[in-house]
Amino acid sequence: MLNILVCVKRVPETGARITLTADEQAIDTTHLGFTISPHEECAVEEAIRLAAAHGGTTRVLTLGPAGAVEQLQNALAMGIEEATLLETDGGDWGPQATAAAIAEAARARAEPFDLLLFGNESADNGNYQVAVRVAAALGLPCVTGIKGIEVVEGGLVARREAGGGWEIFELPLPAVVSVREGINLPRYPSLPGRLRAKKAEIERVTPSRRSDGLEKVRLVVPAEDGRPVEILGEGPTAAARVVDVLRELGLVAS
Amino acid sequence: MILVLVEGEAAPAEVSLEAVTLARRLAGGLGLPLEAVAYDAGAAEGLGAHGVSRVHVVRDERLGDYAPEAWAEGVVEVVRRRGASIVVASGSDRGQELLAHAAAQLDAPFAANCVEVRAGDPLELVRQRWGGSLLEEARLSGPVKLLTLVPRVLAAEPAAEGVDLVVEELRPELRDEHLRVRVARHEEPEPGKVLLTDAKVVVGGGRGVGSAEGFGSLEELANLLGGAVGGSRVVTNLGWRSHADQIGQTGARIAPRLYIACGISGAIQHMVGCRGAKRILAINTDRHAPMVARADYAVIGDVQEIVPALVAELRR
Numbered sequence A: 001m002l003n004i005l006v007c008v009k010r011v012p013e014t015g016a017r018i019t020l021t022a023d024e025q026a027i028d029t030t031h032l033g034f035t036i037s038p039h040e041e042c043a044v045e046e047a048i049r050l051a052a053a054h055g056g057t058t059r060v061l062t063l064g065p066a067g068a069v070e071q072l073q074n075a076l077a078m079g080i081e082e083a084t085l086l087e088t089d090g091g092d093w094g095p096q097a098t099a100a101a102i103a104e105a106a107r108a109r110a111e112p113f114d115l116l117l118f119g120n121e122s123a124d125n126g127n128y129q130v131a132v133r134v135a136a137a138l139g140l141p142c143v144t145g146i147k148g149i150e151v152v153e154g155g156l157v158a159r160r161e162a163g164g165g166w167e168i169f170e171l172p173l174p175a176v177v178s179v180r181e182g183i184n185l186p187r188y189p190s191l192p193g194r195l196r197a198k199k200a201e202i203e204r205v206t207p208s209r210r211s212d213g214l215e216k217v218r219l220v221v222p223a224e225d226g227r228p229v230e231i232l233g234e235g236p237t238a239a240a241r242v243v244d245v246l247r248e249l250g251l252v253a254s
Numbered sequence B: 001m002i003l004v005l006v007e008g009e010a011a012p013a014e015v016s017l018e019a020v021t022l023a024r025r026l027a028g029g030l031g032l033p034l035e036a037v038a039y040d041a042g043a044a045e046g047l048g049a050h051g052v053s054r055v056h057v058v059r060d061e062r063l064g065d066y067a068p069e070a071w072a073e074g075v076v077e078v079v080r081r082r083g084a085s086i087v088v089a090s091g092s093d094r095g096q097e098l099l100a101h102a103a104a105q106l107d108a109p110f111a112a113n114c115v116e117v118r119a120g121d122p123l124e125l126v127r128q129r130w131g132g133s134l135l136e137e138a139r140l141s142g143p144v145k146l147l148t149l150v151p152r153v154l155a156a157e158p159a160a161e162g163v164d165l166v167v168e169e170l171r172p173e174l175r176d177e178h179l180r181v182r183v184a185r186h187e188e189p190e191p192g193k194v195l196l197t198d199a200k201v202v203v204g205g206g207r208g209v210g211s212a213e214g215f216g217s218l219e220e221l222a223n224l225l226g227g228a229v230g231g232s233r234v235v236t237n238l239g240w241r242s243h244a245d246q247i248g249q250t251g252a253r254i255a256p257r258l259y260i261a262c263g264i265s266g267a268i269q270h271m272v273g274c275r276g277a278k279r280i281l282a283i284n285t286d287r288h289a290p291m292v293a294r295a296d297y298a299v300i301g302d303v304q305e306i307v308p309a310l311v312a313e314l315r316r
């Protein structure tokens, strides 16, 4: 039996370009949809698979604005059983405040979690630390960047890519693990899953906010180098011109 | 004192020397000494020339292989005993993980993936968000501040004047809980395989390739050029390629001499993975695709006609 918590974060689905709001404090989301990090999608999938294989419960949690219910519902539609929204009034919470609120919510449950799954880093802020801070607050062992989890007698075997090979970690349960995309191929939500998710009750909690030592001043879109593109041609007849370029670059013998 | 974490076994890792270079500039700006923490005496080699006056080499009989919580405890003890106010590491997997653990234990703030840091209190810094497609100017404040430096944005340089280096053993007071998580064994990379991250030419395919089978001609092209095949998230999500081939924010960061992007639109999350490419050749039906605008060369048209023609031309 495994009681599993998986933590996801609502982020804008940016396309080819990022536009900022006039005050440079956020991405302009007027024309954007929202999603979660691919790492977190994989964490959701992993939670569902582990609970199916070993029995247990699954809960998804997010700290974010009311709109983040959409991301919780997507996880429910994939097959997660229950959801918690730590509701904020929008705006960025720093990693110390985020981790403290998540740890507090985990601690408040009558049944403790056996496994807490996170993404290796959030898509937007990329702080690389919320999972580790939650583990420290709960006194649990933690490993990050994992691309393979196996439940064994007394604990977990977790694989992390390192220099083209693998590092294989062993750790006891309960534990905190952050995962990377590639650990599995997430399923698409089914239609019945979507219907169930729409009706599911979502637990709402108002988190308390502690101070953070990392404070955003403003966001900046990096300048592109603006090199002009040379169109070598259209269609297959451009092949000869491409081979000339490969020669110029020294990639094929002349 | 400013503390820098130095990875490496026989010698300091190049990415750690980049972190040392940043840490030394901060130490100079603040008028503070520079010390290092390492996990192998080899990593201390030559650090005096980089301005490090003292290296604390963490030792414990129970420490065999990498154990994140125990290694991080080494950082925590040096910070406490020697009074470090800033801790710097490279933004490698271990760098991020160890500073996150140390920051949690010290209840101190941690800014990951900085590209610029100005000496001062609070520290004013610029860090990457969205894998580098967005930058954040931020302030980091507190009695102890931790930060990692994005690898390969700052060239490692020795100090103008080297200093005498003292190498000391550090025996942290490890409790059992520090040793709960550890590397039990390793699996070596497949011999002979060209890694995407090391390839001199990468042929990448996106949704425009059309199918898993469509990658056949991309494989041929990569073989002829001694390169590797990669792809966008769409093709790994559709199961056309394995995730190991994915280039981008949640995949590999490549740095080839030439990246040939076939049927890839050029979303920012893809572009941060191929920014290291010296040159980009886009093959796309859409002349207005962002990838075409961001490339050095482009061929407009269908991948399934152009790539086979290119293979035939190279075979002539």
Ligand SMILES: Cc1cc2nc3c(=O)[nH]c(=O)nc-3n(C[C@H](O)[C@H](O)[C@H](O)COP(=O)(O)OP(=O)(O)OC[C@H]3O[C@@H](n4cnc5c(N)ncnc54)[C@H](O)[C@@H]3O)c2cc1C
Binding pocket: A012, A013, A014, A015, A035, A036, A037, A038, A123, B205, B206, B207, B208, B209, B231, B232, B233, B234, B235, B246, B247, B248, B249, B250, B251, B252, B262, B263, B264, B265, B266, B267, B268, B269, B270, B273, B283, B284, B285, B286, B289, B301, B302, B303, B304
């Ligand atoms: C947090 C986050 C992380 C992400 N991480 C990654 C990542 O690591 N890597 C990644 O790639 N994406 C990532 N994405 C997804 C990314 O936003 C895009 O959805 C994805 O890169 C698009 O893939 P694509 O270019 O293959 O497909 P599309 O955007 O659909 O583009 C297909 C292109 O093919 C062209 N085309 C179509 N037919 C042909 C033909 N016959 N011949 C030639 N050209 C043709 C079209 O003109 C178009 O330009 C991430 C997204 C998020 C939100």
Ligand SMILES: Nc1ncnc2c1ncn2[C@@H]1O[C@H](COP(=O)(O)O)[C@@H](O)[C@H]1O
Binding pocket: A007, A008, A009, A010, A037, A039, A040, A061, A062, A063, A064, A095, A098, A117, A118, A119, A120, A121, A122, A123, A125, A126, A127, A128, A129, A130, A131
């Ligand atoms: N606001 C949030 N709500 C829920 N989980 C979060 C939130 N922010 C971060 N996380 C989790 O912590 C991981 C690491 O985030 P970060 O430290 O910001 O890179 C993410 O992949 C999520 O799993």
